[in-house]
Amino acid sequence: MLLKKYKKDLDFPSQRLLSNYKEYERVKYSSGKKDTWEGIMSEIDKQNKSRYKRIVFYCSSAAAVLLVILLGLNNYFVKRDAIIESISESVGKASSFQNSEGILLVTSQGCLNISEKSDIYYDPEGNMMFSRDNGQLEYLENNSNYPVRNELTVPRGKRAKVTLSDGTTLQINSETTVIYPSVFDKGKREIYVDGEVFLNVTPDISSPFFVQTERMRIKVLGTSFNVSSYASDEEKSVVLVSGKVEVNGANKQACLLPDQMFLIKDSTASKLNVKASDYVSWTQNMIVFHREPLNKVFHKLSRYYGIDISCSSNMAQHTMSGKLDLKEDLKEVMEIISEMIPVRITVEDDKLIIELV
Amino acid sequence: MMYGYYSEMSDSELWSLFLSGDKKALSYIYKNQYHQLLSYGIKLYPDYEVVRDCIQDLFVKLYLNHKKLSPTLNINAYLLRSLKNRLYDVLSDKKDISSLDETLAFDFTIDEEFFLQFPDNDDIDLQKKKKLHEIIHMLPSRQQEILYLRFVRELDYVEIGEILGINYQSAKNLLSRSLAKIRKVFFSDKK
Numbered sequence: 001m002l003l004k005k006y007k008k009d010l011d012f013p014s015q016r017l018l019s020n021y022k023e024y025e026r027v028k029y030s031s032g033k034k035d036t037w038e039g040i041m042s043e044i045d046k047q048n049k050s051r052y053k054r055i056v057f058y059c060s061s062a063a064a065v066l067l068v069i070l071l072g073l074n075n076y077f078v079k080r081d082a083i084i085e086s087i088s089e090s091v092g093k094a095s096s097f098q099n100s101e102g103i104l105l106v107t108s109q110g111c112l113n114i115s116e117k118s119d120i121y122y123d124p125e126g127n128m129m130f131s132r133d134n135g136q137l138e139y140l141e142n143n144s145n146y147p148v149r150n151e152l153t154v155p156r157g158k159r160a161k162v163t164l165s166d167g168t169t170l171q172i173n174s175e176t177t178v179i180y181p182s183v184f185d186k187g188k189r190e191i192y193v194d195g196e197v198f199l200n201v202t203p204d205i206s207s208p209f210f211v212q213t214e215r216m217r218i219k220v221l222g223t224s225f226n227v228s229s230y231a232s233d234e235e236k237s238v239v240l241v242s243g244k245v246e247v248n249g250a251n252k253q254a255c256l257l258p259d260q261m262f263l264i265k266d267s268t269a270s271k272l273n274v275k276a277s278d279y280v281s282w283t284q285n286m287i288v289f290h291r292e293p294l295n296k297v298f299h300k301l302s303r304y305y306g307i308d309i310s311c312s313s314n315m316a317q318h319t320m321s322g323k324l325d326l327k328e329d330l331k332e333v334m335e336i337i338s339e340m341i342p343v344r345i346t347v348e349d350d351k352l353i354i355e356l357v
Numbered sequence: 358m359m360y361g362y363y364s365e366m367s368d369s370e371l372w373s374l375f376l377s378g379d380k381k382a383l384s385y386i387y388k389n390q391y392h393q394l395l396s397y398g399i400k401l402y403p404d405y406e407v408v409r410d411c412i413q414d415l416f417v418k419l420y421l422n423h424k425k426l427s428p429t430l431n432i433n434a435y436l437l438r439s440l441k442n443r444l445y446d447v448l449s450d451k452k453d454i455s456s457l458d459e460t461l462a463f464d465f466t467i468d469e470e471f472f473l474q475f476p477d478n479d480d481i482d483l484q485k486k487k488k489l490h491e492i493i494h495m496l497p498s499r500q501q502e503i504l505y506l507r508f509v510r511e512l513d514y515v516e517i518g519e520i521l522g523i524n525y526q527s528a529k530n531l532l533s534r535s536l537a538k539i540r541k542v543f544f545s546d547k548k
Contacts, residue, residue, distance in 0.1 A: 022509045024471050029392035029399075035409055037384045040416045047421060104377055111373040149365065153379075179362060 106151045122165040126182035148182040157306015167202040171283045200224040216249030238262040239279040285326045291319040305330045308351040411443045434516035463502035500535040
């Protein structure tokens, strides 16, 4: 019997032998894990540094000359006007560096660049509307029978707004990736978040809404709340504005009521009473700080405006309270900050360096 | 953590994600492609160190030049072709260009180990497998290569053609010639 089958297969003898060989090779050549991705990355870093230095040198020579002269005249203390000038220069430069990193939507139908000003809208059938960078409005029909998976990536310095097929709205903050289907399956709605999102979930008792993050799972029955779960941030949080949610994370389960926060810090979860509006103020282009350490303030600004800000380690000892209007550009925000606290701001490459004076 | 999502993507999606600057996508590609590139490279030029250097170079270059690269439907085919070109470049510095094709002739040697992994083999079956391999190994190197690309790497004729530098029809002809020859030899001196 076996022989008979084999004879029949002999028409493709090579195929029979060689398809086994594929598996054999996979096992044999992946066992020597000598060449890791880390090795590649360190080589890339090496080459990147020399290349990046060159680019920055050419691009910033004009700005640098201006800056060096000012630094010389004022004995390392730059006048605020000049700082502001150079900040806006460097902001411009940074954005040209990051032009290729616009808002990007990857679906199984392809890759789309989406305008920063565009809202993304899905109707109940999963058809999508958005506008391109050149302002052209596009309509994308959902003609597949299986669920289409969408991955929206919002880079540093950008924000986006999405209405899902069930009417749920997402306001997506900078440096965030959200994964969601064009149409939800019956009986269950689920999205994945890495970063910060403010959600207003359409109630539907027959179909609970789940938000999955790296460390938390949130079950929703129609409500609005904020999720902050940046992989790079130590603290992950859920803040409830209205309704009711159930959060699982760090081996703890909690039900939140409005103005309560579920916080994961140092791998332990806790429930706190907060003023929820402070945590969602970014959706109105405001940030509210309550005795916030300065290093965190600048980290948030860096993310919001998409520019590197580095500050000295002693910043963490000082705090700032108040409301910052982020509708202004970074130049004006820094101006306000430099009026409130005694800092020195310098521009290096595409980076702001902030030191206490 | 995000790797799960990459695995659901098609090659063209994954590649365009990498072209758009997603570094994790390239590391995922590396993880999946490394052993395939190594095993192909070794058959072209049996020096582990050189091949490994070439693979590393290849990925460093991909990373640094991702804005200039073109889309692809089959990442494996794209990378096999790139690796081959890279080997040519590296070796042309060291060797005489006229002998390069010979230096990089594909050698489809299957090691003994491979045959031992079929525990339910009866002798006849094993003999047949070994004989088949001997026949393949006797073929001209280009025919060995096309068998490898078609049946081990499972590429289509267009992709094979791109790697071998021939068109679709020639690739098809070359493969059918190779198969015909195997069949002929296999049955002609059957004991």
